[in-house]
Amino acid sequence: MKNNDCDIVKDLSIQYIEDMLSSNSREFVDNHLLNCKDCKKYYNDMNSNIFNENIKNDKKDEIEINHLKKIRNHMNFLKIIITSILIVIIVIMTTFSIKYYNISNVINEAYNKLEYMKNLDNYKLIQETTYKNFLDNSMYTVKTTYYYKDGKYKIELGDGIRYLEDDSYNKICVYNDLKQIEYYTQDFIEEKKGDTLNVFSNIRNYKTLEKGISRLGLSLREERFNGIDCYVIRRGNNNSYRDIWIDKKQKVTLRMVEEEYMHHYCETVYTFFENMVKDEDVDSSILNTEKYKNYEKKNIGIHDTKYKDL
């Protein structure tokens, strides 16, 4: 009978421990456990086994949770890294885009202005260049004045004058120091309308040749020159550079400064006038007047382009 009780109590052990017995059954088990050492031991062992099992499971869970936490932390870290990289890329691209846009804007405006100037029928351009050589400490200045009116040019350069015409094979060179006037017929057409303004070739090159990445090698700043607000486009660094100064309002190039560190410094200043040239400024018939009476006049004929001067 007692053995039979033992079997029943053992069968009920799980429900007992899990507290799933009715109060009558629980009382029956409690009473039996008070008197039966064997069952008491069985119950204690059971209890501690389940306890250990629970601890094991808890530990397993904890390890798993820790593992998941680690993965989550790694994911968060990756997210932060990727987001940071994306932000840096976006900032760099935005900065470069703004820089490219601003420089391109200035170049385009100056180029459009140059194209407009080339179509003018009346302009005068003074170009003054100062060159300093740091190697031998020498220095010189050159002033060239271009007059253009209705297809005719007069170019004053140093001690000489040159007369030209658009789409013409004729050229006249006046050498004041030699008191000599030479009349040429060339084997090519010297000038097309607006050609004298090729002195602004840098702007044309920036517009037509230097695009994309190479334009990012340029930098833009704003500065004043002779009281005029200017954009300054620089290629190079603080030691060796070429700066082009563009009138912010008129879009005309006012100045070009070139320096090669410890080697040379070269500055050209441009002054541009519209509608100030008179017919007599570009009229070569002045060479037949009293003023040039003492000049030797040479008819050169076809001029070999290899020896083109002035």
Ligand SMILES: [Zn+2]
């Ligand atoms: Zn028992």
